[in-house]
Amino acid sequence: MMQKKVCMLGGFAVGKTSLIRRFVTNVFSEGYHTTIGVTVEKKIVKVDHQELMLVLWDLYGEDEFQHVRESYLRGSSGYILVIDGTRKATLDTARVLQQTVVRTLGPLPFVAIVNKSDLRSEWEIDQPVIEQLQEEGWPVFFGSAKLGQGVDELFARLAAMLLSPAPPSRTSL
Amino acid sequence: MTDQSHPPDISPSDHVLAALDLVVLEWEKESGEFRLQGVPPGWWSERFGLESQGSLDVSQWSPFLQEYLAGVHAVWQGNPGTIEKSGPWTESDRHGGEMTLEARALSIGPRKLVLIERLGSDFENMRSIVQRARERMLTEDITEKSHRKMEARLIGQLETSERTKDEALALLQQLGLAAMVLDEGGRVAFATARALEMLDLAAQEAIGQPWDQVLSFRTEDRLLVQHLLDGSTQTHSGGPLCLERGGSRWIELEIHRDVCHPVRRILVLYDRSEIHALRQALNEQASFHDLIGKSPAMLRVYQLVRDVAQVDTTVLIEGETGTGKELIARAIHSSSGRKNKPFLAANCAGLTDSILTSQLFGHKRGAFTGAVQDQQGLFEAAEGGTLFLDEIGDIPPQVQTALLRVLQEKEITRLGEAKPRTVNVRVVAATHHNLGEDVLRGIFRADLLYRIRIARVQLPPLRDRREDIPLLAQSTLGQICAATGKKIERLHPDTLRLLMRHSWPGNVRELKSAVEFAVISCKGNEICPGDLPPEITGATVTSNSSVFIPLSNQDEKTRLLAALSEANGNRTEAAKRLGISRATFYRRLVALDIQAR
Numbered sequence: 001m002m003q004k005k006v007c008m009l010g011g012f013a014v015g016k017t018s019l020i021r022r023f024v025t026n027v028f029s030e031g032y033h034t035t036i037g038v039t040v041e042k043k044i045v046k047v048d049h050q051e052l053m054l055v056l057w058d059l060y061g062e063d064e065f066q067h068v069r070e071s072y073l074r075g076s077s078g079y080i081l082v083i084d085g086t087r088k089a090t091l092d093t094a095r096v097l098q099q100t101v102v103r104t105l106g107p108l109p110f111v112a113i114v115n116k117s118d119l120r121s122e123w124e125i126d127q128p129v130i131e132q133l134q135e136e137g138w139p140v141f142f143g144s145a146k147l148g149q150g151v152d153e154l155f156a157r158l159a160a161m162l163l164s165p166a167p168p169s170r171t172s173l
Numbered sequence: 174m175t176d177q178s179h180p181p182d183i184s185p186s187d188h189v190l191a192a193l194d195l196v197v198l199e200w201e202k203e204s205g206e207f208r209l210q211g212v213p214p215g216w217w218s219e220r221f222g223l224e225s226q227g228s229l230d231v232s233q234w235s236p237f238l239q240e241y242l243a244g245v246h247a248v249w250q251g252n253p254g255t256i257e258k259s260g261p262w263t264e265s266d267r268h269g270g271e272m273t274l275e276a277r278a279l280s281i282g283p284r285k286l287v288l289i290e291r292l293g294s295d296f297e298n299m300r301s302i303v304q305r306a307r308e309r310m311l312t313e314d315i316t317e318k319s320h321r322k323m324e325a326r327l328i329g330q331l332e333t334s335e336r337t338k339d340e341a342l343a344l345l346q347q348l349g350l351a352a353m354v355l356d357e358g359g360r361v362a363f364a365t366a367r368a369l370e371m372l373d374l375a376a377q378e379a380i381g382q383p384w385d386q387v388l389s390f391r392t393e394d395r396l397l398v399q400h401l402l403d404g405s406t407q408t409h410s411g412g413p414l415c416l417e418r419g420g421s422r423w424i425e426l427e428i429h430r431d432v433c434h435p436v437r438r439i440l441v442l443y444d445r446s447e448i449h450a451l452r453q454a455l456n457e458q459a460s461f462h463d464l465i466g467k468s469p470a471m472l473r474v475y476q477l478v479r480d481v482a483q484v485d486t487t488v489l490i491e492g493e494t495g496t497g498k499e500l501i502a503r504a505i506h507s508s509s510g511r512k513n514k515p516f517l518a519a520n521c522a523g524l525t526d527s528i529l530t531s532q533l534f535g536h537k538r539g540a541f542t543g544a545v546q547d548q549q550g551l552f553e554a555a556e557g558g559t560l561f562l563d564e565i566g567d568i569p570p571q572v573q574t575a576l577l578r579v580l581q582e583k584e585i586t587r588l589g590e591a592k593p594r595t596v597n598v599r600v601v602a603a604t605h606h607n608l609g610e611d612v613l614r615g616i617f618r619a620d621l622l623y624r625i626r627i628a629r630v631q632l633p634p635l636r637d638r639r640e641d642i643p644l645l646a647q648s649t650l651g652q653i654c655a656a657t658g659k660k661i662e663r664l665h666p667d668t669l670r671l672l673m674r675h676s677w678p679g680n681v682r683e684l685k686s687a688v689e690f691a692v693i694s695c696k697g698n699e700i701c702p703g704d705l706p707p708e709i710t711g712a713t714v715t716s717n718s719s720v721f722i723p724l725s726n727q728d729e730k731t732r733l734l735a736a737l738s739e740a741n742g743n744r745t746e747a748a749k750r751l752g753i754s755r756a757t758f759y760r761r762l763v764a765l766d767i768q769a770r
Contacts, residue, residue, distance in 0.1 A: 005236070012307050032311070034304045036296070037261030037273060040236045055236050063310075065303050069260060075240060087314060122318075 010082035011093035012061025018145035466641035482508035492632030495682030514558030540589025566606030
């Protein structure tokens with residue numbers, strides 16, 4: 001079976017681990033438990049009747065305490081950028097990380113998710129900003145790991161992109 | 174962690190490795206595989222099983238470790254002294270638990286080694302610190318966001334509030350409304366420009382100050398306003414009240430309770446100075462002190478009284494009986510600089526020399542029979558004030574001399590004393606006599622007349638100011654009703670007509686007496702003609718020209734002769750026409766040497 005390494009990238013507490021847990025085990029935990037280091041999970045998905053094992057690298061959150069090691073990115077087939085809709089600063093972090101990946105590995109398939117749509121009233125990221133990202137070629141999803149909204153669609157879309165012969169993205173440095 | 178169950182035949186280096194709780198993997202170039210060195214710690218066996226010291230199947234390991242081991246060859250080929258850390262990663266054990274591991278790649282001479290360590294309490298402490306730091310950052314972020322929201326909301330509210338305030342202020346200014354707001358402590362919290370202008374104050378002189386310092390009311394008005402402020406009803410009004418600052422401005426005051434803050438009060442000020450001045454002017458025209466009347470003759474009298482009051486000279490008031498001579502004297506006193514000193518009145522008619530002298534100048538004990546103690550006279554008692562001498566034409570000659578001395582020397586001498594006493598008294602005299610004629614007849618001292626007649630006020634008889642009769646009647650009616658408690662509202666027009674036609678020989682005094690009589694007689698709420706005394710209801714209409722007036726001899730003589738002529742020589746009828754008794758008429762005829770036909 002084909003395996004693809006996928007890195008979850010984003011600032012701290014944006015919901016990377018929660019998204020993976022929701023996707024892999026369909027579980028959500030309310031408490032925040034910071035990730036130090038790397039946790040790897042696997043899940044098989046079907047894309048057009050073809051099975052694909054996603055090897056999900058849950059990397060620790062990017063912040064002033066921890067910076068993503070470029071070595072962790074090596075071997076990735078694609079990545080997911082996670083943004084916390086209630087914290088505008090996490091969009092900036094996502095942009096930096098996206099550029100790091102491009103600089104390190106070149107253009108790879110990726111999707112972005114604005115998480116925590118269950119707290120929509122508190123979002124700091126508004127529609128014009130989203131539209132700007134989409135204009136830049138970012139496939140942007142909205143979802144909530146807490147509610148399970150948009151999670152499967154997110155991974156399915158990336159899986160499809162990983163198997164697609166088309167150019168992954170026009171976004172580059 | 175030391176495992177005491179290790180076989181006793183293991184080497185010392187194995188013991189060291191076991192004590193360090195490390196897993197040591199060595200890469201064999203020949204086979205291209207990793208071999209486990211020494212005895213692995215228990216946690217390794219939990220995760221990866223108790224494999225022999227033979228080659229290890231890396232493909233069964235976690236993707237993270239596989240990827241790390243795949244990359245360590247580059248490290249070994251580089252600087253031999255380099256140690257490459259994998260960074261922490263999480264592995265699940267066979268019981269569903271998790272452990273965090275970290276690997277190091279190094280080369281010692283030709284040997285290529287990978288050391289794998291399970292991260293313990295130090296790592297957990299570090300994780301805990303980072304966890305707390307991140308939670309704190311999240312909390313601060315939430316707090317800051319909450320503050321930003323609150324700030325934005327407050328700014329919005331403030332802007333709305335400011336806009337509303339500006340609009341309200343613009344409206345207030347446009348309306349020219351003089352208003353102020355008092356806080357719970359009674360201090361001025363806000364005042365409109367119009368209010369400040371009215372109070373003749375700058376904003377900084379008013380804002381924050383107690384209301385009673387800003388509104389400079391008289392004491393009694395201040396107490397009234399305080400009472401209104403303390404009241405519990407929604408709105409009060411009071412006034413007109415006099416503001417002493419800014420030239421005695423008269424205002425009316427509305428006090429409202431602030432709907433939003435019940436302890437605050439909104440004061441609205443209305444400038445009523447002009448209305449007050451007009452009303453006062455109107456009142457002054459209709460009355461002066463206790464004198465009532467707005468006829469031209471009375472207005473001239475009022476002005477004369479004002480003028481006379483300004484100087485400190487002796488005044489002679491002339492007028493028929495009942496015209497209000499004493500009221501004029503009181504008005505002069507009240508309008509003069511002596512108003513805060515005594516006003517005493519003495520009627521000089523019908524008193525003997527000694528009694529009048531004693532009354533005016535006082536006496537010493539034993540000066541005459543019955544003088545049991547020293548007694549000061551009216552001149553002394555009126556010290557600094559005014560002494561009104563009514564019927565001065567009836568003063569005996571001896572007293573005239575003493576009075577002249579007082580007026581000239583400002584000294585009196587008590588009866589029975591030799592030493593004079595200095596007095597400071599203004600004398601206002603009155604008479605219904607023609608004193609000039611009395612001088613000619615030798616019954617009044619000319620020098621005294623000149624002394625007391627420095628200023629003269631001549632009071633017109635009521636028949637010469639008939640337009641004042643309704644005013645006087647109504648005013649008198651009000652006074653009597655107030656005194657008696659009767660509720661009579663008005664005089665019937667026919668009643669007024671009768672009053673207007675009467676000749677009023679007794680002048681205002683007679684009019685008051687007639688109205689009092691009518692009030693007693695009246696059974697309804699309106700005085701009808703039948704309520705008036707019979708001499709008024711049955712009185713013959715007399716013309717002004719036929720009424721007796723104390724004029725010069727020639728004028729009086731002409732009038733008496735005219736009355737006789739109109740009455741065809743009938744003296745009784747002539748007297749009636751003149752409004753005097755038959756006896757008086759006869760006496761005047763004799764005095765003026767008129768021979769009746």
